[in-house]
Amino acid sequence: MKKIFALILLASYSLFYAQTKLTESQKFWNNLEKHCGKSYEGILTAGGKEGDGFTGKRLVMQVLSCEPNRIRIPFYVGDDKSRTWVLFKNEKNILKLKHDHRHEDGSEDKVTQYGGQATNVGFQNLQMFPADEETANRISYASTNLWWITLDDKTFTYNLRRIGSDRVFTVTFDLTKPIEFNEKPWGWKE
Numbered sequence: 001m002k003k004i005f006a007l008i009l010l011a012s013y014s015l016f017y018a019q020t021k022l023t024e025s026q027k028f029w030n031n032l033e034k035h036c037g038k039s040y041e042g043i044l045t046a047g048g049k050e051g052d053g054f055t056g057k058r059l060v061m062q063v064l065s066c067e068p069n070r071i072r073i074p075f076y077v078g079d080d081k082s083r084t085w086v087l088f089k090n091e092k093n094i095l096k097l098k099h100d101h102r103h104e105d106g107s108e109d110k111v112t113q114y115g116g117q118a119t120n121v122g123f124q125n126l127q128m129f130p131a132d133e134e135t136a137n138r139i140s141y142a143s144t145n146l147w148w149i150t151l152d153d154k155t156f157t158y159n160l161r162r163i164g165s166d167r168v169f170t171v172t173f174d175l176t177k178p179i180e181f182n183e184k185p186w187g188w189k190e
Helices: 002-020 024-033 133-138
Strands: 039-046 059-062 065-067 070-077 080-089 095-101 114-117 126-130 145-151 155-162 168-174
Touching: 024 070, 024 080, 024 095, 024 126, 024 145, 039 155, 059 168, 095 126, 114 133, 114 145
Parallel strands: none
Antiparallel strands: 039 059, 039 168, 059 070, 065 070, 070 080, 080 095, 095 114, 114 126, 126 145, 145 155, 155 168
């Protein structure tokens, strides 16, 4: 009887542990959710050059909306409120990144809803998103894009590398210094 009880107890503990063990992508997600409702200034740390539309502009990310399977992060470039990074999480904790681009009237830009899906759970401080088929069909030149986001206690970086070209872009945000920022992106809907 004691052996049966011990086996039941061990099986219950194993089941509990399996259910509570977080994947690396879930740890990443949980860390990002801690920033919901906060905004941060950033700087271009790679790929910037005069006339690129980013250099010399105020760069702000705003973790504006955190839902169980979607996090929306508007990215402001000076007065341009057209960009929102949208992260999705599926039932296997695989993450997807999409770019929602809008005009001032809230209508979708011609180039929007592109991005990629991680091929695995990644790391708690790094998630990679190779361009997906929808992106390749929508924007052929972006079919070799690789986006990645890094996240730790001090920084959030958004990165782009176009494989086979010199195209690289990195913007780094200081998570130790939240800022007061009360803007909304163009076309924002709760």
